[in-house]
Amino acid sequence: MSLGKNPAHLCMVGGKSPRQQMWEVIRANREEFTVYRVARRSNQHDKTVEKYVACLRLGGYVEAIRGFKRGEEVVFQLVRDNGVEAPNLNADGKPSQQGYTTEAVWRTLRILGPSTPEQIAASVAASGATVSPSTVQRYFIDLQNAGYLTRNGRYYALKPGRYTGPRPPIVQRETRRQVYDPNLDQVMWSSHGEYQHNRSRSRKPEQEDEL
Structure with a gap:
């Protein structure tokens, strides 16, 4: 699996949400991928990737192909590709509004x-x-x-x-509450008090269930 940039037809232009980052890595490695590899290559937390892959699995987008024994790393395959934009799913794998x-x-x-x-x-x-x-x-x-x-x-x-653009700022939480701007691909504020106008995100935790 290449660590290089994804081909243009696999990527969405502009600031990308955490789920978009994960989805692009999954599409680029559709034949087989693991939670660990997606986390490393999309620069997300392992738990964030684990939750999104679980949503995709329930929604019928991915399926496990290896790693069914206890202690083995589960390997997944993309079986339903709906295009460049990441599926917006709830915890049950159903489309979310x-x-x-x-x-x-x-x-x-x-x-x-x-x-x-x-x-x-x-x-x-x-x-x-x-x-x-x-x-x-x-x-x-x-x-x-x-x-x-x-x-x-x-x-x-x-x-x-x-x-800053048409995509709304996203309220996120992982270890702290923060606001991420997908138009700028930056964390603009976090609850520990550090104001971050000019710092790109290094780790992108998941979006909350509410606004």
């Missing part, structure tokens, strides 16, 4: 300007997605910590120049 909801919140805030979480939730609901005002507010607090938003009472707004 979570990422689309986050994108709708991010897009709606940019369009509406200064808004309350209630206004954003109502606007997102009108587009067919479902999100509670309290979930929107938690997301906005994280974005405020990361330097994206200003707050005036109940109203939140994007700071001038802080719209």
